[in-house]
Amino acid sequence: MARLFVSDLHLDAGAPAAIERFCAFLRTHAAGAEALYILGDLFESWIGDDDPAADELPVCAALRTLTAGGVACFALHGNRDFLLGLPHNARALHAGAARAGSRAHTARTTPYLMDVNSEAVAAAYRATGVRRIIHGHTHRPGVHEMLLDGTPTTRLVLGAWYEQGSYLRYEQGRYELRELTP
Numbered sequence: 001m002a003r004l005f006v007s008d009l010h011l012d013a014g015a016p017a018a019i020e021r022f023c024a025f026l027r028t029h030a031a032g033a034e035a036l037y038i039l040g041d042l043f044e045s046w047i048g049d050d051d052p053a054a055d056e057l058p059v060c061a062a063l064r065t066l067t068a069g070g071v072a073c074f075a076l077h078g079n080r081d082f083l084l085g086l087p088h089n090a091r092a093l094h095a096g097a098a099r100a101g102s103r104a105h106t107a108r109t110t111p112y113l114m115d116v117n118s119e120a121v122a123a124a125y126r127a128t129g130v131r132r133i134i135h136g137h138t139h140r141p142g143v144h145e146m147l148l149d150g151t152p153t154t155r156l157v158l159g160a161w162y163e164q165g166s167y168l169r170y171e172q173g174r175y176e177l178r179e180l181t182p
C-alpha cells in the first residue's frame with residue numbers, strides 16, 4: 001500500500017472549490033492508502049480548534065472519515081496553521097509574538113526567503129544522518145539529488161495547492177511526485 005504526502009493546501013472557507021478538491025483527494029487517492037502525511041499549511045490560517053467555523057469545514061469531517069476507514073494520518077504544523085491543537089493561553093502568547101515579529105519585519109529590508117538555503121540543507125542531512133528529506137513550504141515542487149560527503153541524497157519538495165492539487169506517492173521503494181487533474 002502507498003504512503004501519500006501533501007503540503008501547503010492553504011484551505012480557506014472563502015475558497016470552497018479548493019476544499020472540495022482536497023476532500024475528493026481524500027475520498028479517492030488517500031482512501032486506499034496506508035497513510036497520509038500532511039506536511040504543513042493544511043489551512044490558510046487557523047485561529048484555534050474552538051473556532052465555531054472549524055466544525056463547518058468539510059475537510060475536518062473528511063479527515064475523520066479517512067482515519068475511521070483505517071488510513072493513518074499525520075500532520076505537521078505549518079507557519080500558517082501553527083495554532084492547530086494549541087490551548088488558548090499559548091495562542092495569546094503567539095499572537096503577541098506575531099505582532100512584535102510583524103513590526104520587526106516591517107522595519108527590516110531583508111528580502112523574502114524564496115527557497116531553501118543549501119548550507120542549511122547540508123547541515124540538516126549531517127545533523128540527522130538521513131539521506132532523504134521530504135518537505136513543503138517553499139511551494140517549489142521538485143526532486144533535488146546531490147552528493148553529500150560522497151553519499152547520494154534526495155530532497156523531495158511538495159507543491160502548493162493554490163492552482164492545482166499535487167502529492168508525493170511512495171510505494172515499494174519508489175517516490176513519485178504527481179499532479180491531480182483539475
Ligand SMILES: [Mn+2]
Nearest residue numbers: 008041078137
Ligand atoms: Mn505554504
